[in-house]
Amino acid sequence: xxxxSSEQQQAVAGAQSDGSAVQKCAIIVVIDPGHGDRLKxxxxxxPGAVSGTIYESNIALDVGKKLKSKLxxxxxxxxAVYLTREGEITEVRPRLKxxxxxxxxxxxxxxxxxxxxxxxxxxxxxxxxxxxxYPHSKTLASTVAGRAKIIKSRGAKSRDNLYVINxxxxxxxxxxxxxxxxxxxxxxxxxxxxxxxxxxxxxxxADSVADFxxxxxxxxxxxxxxxxxxxxxxxxxxxxxxxx
Numbered sequence: 001x002x003x004x005s006s007e008q009q010q011a012v013a014g015a016q017s018d019g020s021a022v023q024k025c026a027i028i029v030v031i032d033p034g035h036g037d038r039l040k041x042x043x044x045x046x047p048g049a050v051s052g053t054i055y056e057s058n059i060a061l062d063v064g065k066k067l068k069s070k071l072x073x074x075x076x077x078x079x080a081v082y083l084t085r086e087g088e089i090t091e092v093r094p095r096l097k098x099x100x101x102x103x104x105x106x107x108x109x110x111x112x113x114x115x116x117x118x119x120x121x122x123x124x125x126x127x128x129x130x131x132x133x134y135p136h137s138k139t140l141a142s143t144v145a146g147r148a149k150i151i152k153s154r155g156a157k158s159r160d161n162l163y164v165i166n167x168x169x170x171x172x173x174x175x176x177x178x179x180x181x182x183x184x185x186x187x188x189x190x191x192x193x194x195x196x197x198x199x200x201x202x203x204x205x206a207d208s209v210a211d212f213x214x215x216x217x218x219x220x221x222x223x224x225x226x227x228x229x230x231x232x233x234x235x236x237x238x239x240x241x242x243x244x
Contacts, residue, residue, distance in 0.1 A: 025217045026079035028173070029071055029209065030108035032099050032164060033057070033064035034115040037089035045088045049118035051185045054195070060114040061085070063182060063198045067112070070206035077213040082106050096163040104171040109220055110140070110209065111177040113164045116185040116194065124187040125154035129179040131165045132158040136176040136219055144180060144208040150201050151183040151193050175219050176212075180205065 035048030035057035048056030064083055071081045084099045103111045117123070126148045128141035141156035163169060165177045182201060183190030194201065213220070 025077050025213055025220055027077055027109045027213050027220060028079055028106055029081045029110045029112065030084060030103045030106055031064045031067055031071075031081065032084040032102075032111065032113040033060040034113055034179075036061060036085055036087075037098075038092050039095055041092050045090060049116055049185045051118075051191055054185065054191065056116045056118075056185055057088075059116055059182070059185070059191075059194045059198075061087070063194065063202055064114050066199050066202035067114070067205055070202045071209060074206060074210045077210055080106070082108070097169075099164060100169050103174055103177075107171065107173040109173055109175055110213075111164065111170065111174055112205070112209070113177075113179040115179060115181050116183060116190075117181045118186045119184060121186055121188070123184050124152065124190050126151040126183050126190075127154040127181040128156045129159045129162065129165060129181065130156060131162070131167065131177070132160055134165075134167050134176065136216065137165060137167070137178055139216065140176040140209070140212045141178045143212045144178065144205055147204045147208045147211075150197050150204060151190055154181075 035046045068081045084102045128144040130137040130141040145153045145156040
């Protein structure tokens with residue numbers, strides 16, 4: 001008599017016509033709203049770039065929360081979404097490392113850091129930054145840059161000196177990490193768009209992430225998971241009769 005677990009029954013019920021199990025791509029995303037933490041004892045919370053009374057840290061958090069909701073709605077490809085912070089971090093934490101530590105803890109497949117640029121008043125546009133050593137990060141950054149319309153895209157840009165996009169600091173689950181400069185806080189139009197059209201900007205990014213995930217399922221299929229039970233994005237083998 002063949003003994004079949006409930007997980008195996010579900011896999012067989014969802015088998016494709018060729019007999020192989022259906023592979024669901026269930027991705028974990030960590031969103032990192034930049035700044036908003038305390039770097040040294042006695043220092044104020046880091047606001048990032050500032051324009052008058054408007055802080056980069058607050059805009060990044062606002063868009064980050066909206067992005068979380070948009071991604072959670074992508075139930076065909078997203079399993080869970082986490083924020084590295086949901087407000088100001090008042091205790092002192094090791095700069096940047098604590099953000100990556102959350103990605104490791106959550107076994108994030110994708111890490112997206114949100115920031116704003118600052119320069120002269122005429123500088124404008126959104127950029128998606130990636131580390132040149134990691135092709136999947138470049139693909140994700142290019143996908144995000146290709147969808148940017150609310151704030152014009154400045155394209156996907158290679159940077160090799162940013163901690164949060166260097167995958168050597170992450171765990172094996174993380175396949176791509178990018179940093180999105182949402183716009184220039186020092187540009188009136190960019191700043192206004194980030195404040196008043198954050199929902200639409202978040203939707204553009206969420207759609208980009210879904211596009212990337214659905215077009216690149218293979219890179220996630222072997223992702224190790226430490227959670228109990230069968231990994232969410234690895235097919236369950238068909239049951240084997242006990243008499244062979």
